[in-house]
Amino acid sequence: MNLQKPKMEMDLTEQKDEVMVLYEIYRNKLFEFDEKHSKGQISNAIELNGSVIKIGVSKRTINDNHEREIHLSKDLDHIPPISLAFEFPDNYPSLSMPKFSLSCLWLNSKQILLLEENLESLWNENKGSVILFNWITFLQNEVLEFLDFEKEIIIEEKDVSSLFNTPLKFIQELESYDVSRKEGIFHESLFTCNICFQDKFGKECVQFKGTLFLEYILMLMRYFYFLS
Helix, strand or coil: CCCHHHHHHHHHHHHHHHHHHHHHHHHHHHEEEECCCCEEEEEECCCCCCCCEEEEEEEECCCCCCCEEEEEEEEECCCCCEEEEEECCCCCCCCCCCEEEEECCCCCHHHHHHHHHHHHHHHHHCCCCCCHHHHHHHHHHHHHHHCCCCCEEEEEHHHHCCCCCCHHHHHHHHHHHHHHHHHHHHHHCEEECCCCCCEEEHHHEEECCCCCCEEEHHHHHHHHHHHC
């Protein structure tokens, strides 16, 4: 009797269950999985817990390698996620951990390596159990503290230049993500219309910049129509 086959079937069942749970938690827009090749990717937003974080680009001074001159920075409410790409081996989770790689706009190769080593440590602590949720939780909630980035993230200019021509373009890319994320949150949030007093999603409202004045689009149009 082949004892290997039942074990592989158990692994496959656990893989399918894990993927199903992750779909339920993160939905398709954040979690992608290719069932045919047993691989996927997730890019989940990093939690800042309502605080603002400063991201800056630094240049090392000539006189002291330990000093940094921050010549461009921006306060952001949201920063781009760390993307986790993974692939399940046949004997995951009973024996082997998923193959994986990380990518992130604002991390250099050394920092990526530190995170990858920590993911491996998490697997070693939980070997034999599904691990993706633990990895995702770490990348979403604990990564800034782990890298000592709780108050600010300072990137050296040489690391920025590998992806962007100038530090300004790098900061602009981060700003663009911040704005897009705010718009997404607004569209998915519920607000009470000041005219009809009904709850409406942000995608049905108009947000006037600089104020908290929100109105339901169709109701607003009808209101001004009857006033005219």
